[in-house]
Amino acid sequence: MKRHLISAADLTRDDAILILDTAEELAHIAERPIKKLPTLRGRTVVNLFFEDSTRTRISFEAAAKRLSADVINFSAKGSSVSKGESLKDTALTLQAMGADAVVIRHHASGAPHRLAGSGWLRGSVVNAGDGTHEHPTQALLDAFTMRRRLAGGRGDLEGRRITLVGDVLHSRVARSNVLLLATLGAEVTLVAPPTLLPIGVESWPCTVSYDLDAPLPKSDAVMMLRVQRERMNAAFFPTEREYSRRYGLDLRRMAMLPEHAIVMHPGPMNRGMEIAAEVADSTRSTIVEQVTNGVSVRMAVLYLLLGGNEPALSAPSTASTPSTGTEESTK
């Protein structure tokens, strides 16, 4: 595995399966009365959030804390970022404070890439969502959820048919999912109105459909992407109701799915827009489960990036001396 997790494309099949397998093991921690491992004691994980996000930040925070890391939450609001401090200066500050890993959420596509490649920081960088580019840990938790429900929690997703529906153009979740699912052998179909598909999508490792009804009977999982109502004003679609009719998952469409198929959504949902409330709350829905799995997957990512003695790891972080001065070796 690389030192940073910026894109789902950074992961080989073996890397991805190692993360998912590790997450399966770590998931058992959550079932214990004391949900904590000493693995990352003395290591510092910074959650650097330039964009509002409740569930991703809390998920990373919970993951780091369950591994006993020191967690610093740094949100753009109320920090010197709102006074105009640059990403570079923020990074240099975090470096000076000895961050072993920086989990970054940023509204600009490529910001984590810049952070990792600029020499501003020596710790590992984990992309927690950048602009309309990628959100690799979301793709990992989605794959984890699919693997549990569709593949017995083992191996890859070879031959599974996954349908992603919605605003692909602006979706970092879609980009990361397409890349990771292809790596894991799944067959991905993107469904969206043509206005919400990027130019060049035909070169992606997936198929594209403008019609939602067609792929549903053969789908093992259908993932609904959030559609922002504001897109309507930019003429991406005529009205909310038309969008909902053509691309929303309602009970009629859910009935077209095979018996075993699951319904996913990365959240936050627009109930009644891309997904009907009855569908979101149905037994096929894995939406709450995805949130639970997010913690396990993020634990696995932090563990593998910061663990230090995993054979699959490349050179560990050089900024590994925590302020406590005691190095906890990971077993």
Add this chain to the structure above:
Amino acid sequence: MSTYLIKDAKVLGGDASDVLIRDGVIAEIGTDLSTDGATVIEAAGQILLPGLVDLHTHLREPGREDAETVATGANAAALGGFTAVHAMANTDPVADTAGTVEQVWRLGQETGRCDVHPVGAVTVGLEGKRLAELGAMADSAARVRVFSDDGKCVDDAVIMRRALEYVKAFDGVVAQHAQEPRLTEGAQMNEGTVSGELGLRGWPAVAEESIIARDVLLTAHVGSRLHVCHVSTAGSVEILRWAKSKGWNVTAEVTPHHLLLTDELVRSYDPVYKVNPPLRTAADVTALREALADGTIDAVATDHAPHPSEDKDCEWAVAAMGMLGLETALSIVQETMVDTGLLDWAGVADRMSVRPAAIGRLEGHGRPVEVGEPANLVLVDPTPRRTVEPSELASRSRNTPYAGLELPGKVVATFLRGVPTVIDGKLA
């Protein structure tokens, strides 16, 4: 004034000759000219061209002297082999009055390194609403002939039409930054496969091509003169080729970076590659080279756009657009056009000096290398290769996309009206 004898230089890449420079003009051309009283420059194997003329330079003064000044920009120009540059109007204040263009003109004269011809804004404050006092700028000491809102497109068809008509009175030209604004709101890079993968808002080729198509038709309709700035797409080339086949008075320029670099570089998210119009695809690069070779594109213009490091040392979305160009332009043209066999040195003289001088209506630049002509000359050694080192550039800024790249050719000497501005590759 000193006398210089350039010995054994290949004039426009042709046979070796001696060229004697005296009193600001080319006094003699021949073989075995007497060296008496002259400073001799041994130039065997080197190429002598008319001094280069840039139609498109951002010198940032007044307003952003932290990025570049007329003086530092003129130094960079001289080192790049230029004897005349056109300074774009998007300064602060905007060069939309006779007073501002005269200030830039005067600053250029004071440098003595390079003639600086201000470009006048087409509209007040580059806002696209009201015509600036084009006539006052034309009649000023700066004698402005090129008008452009560069950085912004004159997108209102009526304003564009009126500007084209109005400049006919003083033989001016409107240099259009062709960018349909609605199609490029928030645009970050070329729209294509790479933008889709990177999640960066696309700048589609059609946003350039649709404006060029409209403007060549407007130009034909009113019988005026249009120049298209920094053409970047294969589609634009086709439209220009068609407009020229109609005999319309349309000219165009291409930047060195669009002759070499592609949008694949954006995968690094390094804003040094952020530029407007954006880097396009390999197919566009090929089309642009062919168009420059066949004359569909008339000129190479640098779009030299200095920015301070903090405007590039940041995330892509907030970074400034633009890259340096003056000190590397000739090397890039050699690499992409000469060494590939698409253009000979006479062709380089035509595209980098003769035609841009004609478009800008400059007297004394872009002239033949003949006896009696003003000694605006550049001597180039095509043999050495150098690695671009940003800290060695004369520009005040460092945002070159060629850092670490090995490029061919070296400007050995530049003469402005017989006075060396560069000697032995260094400022004289």
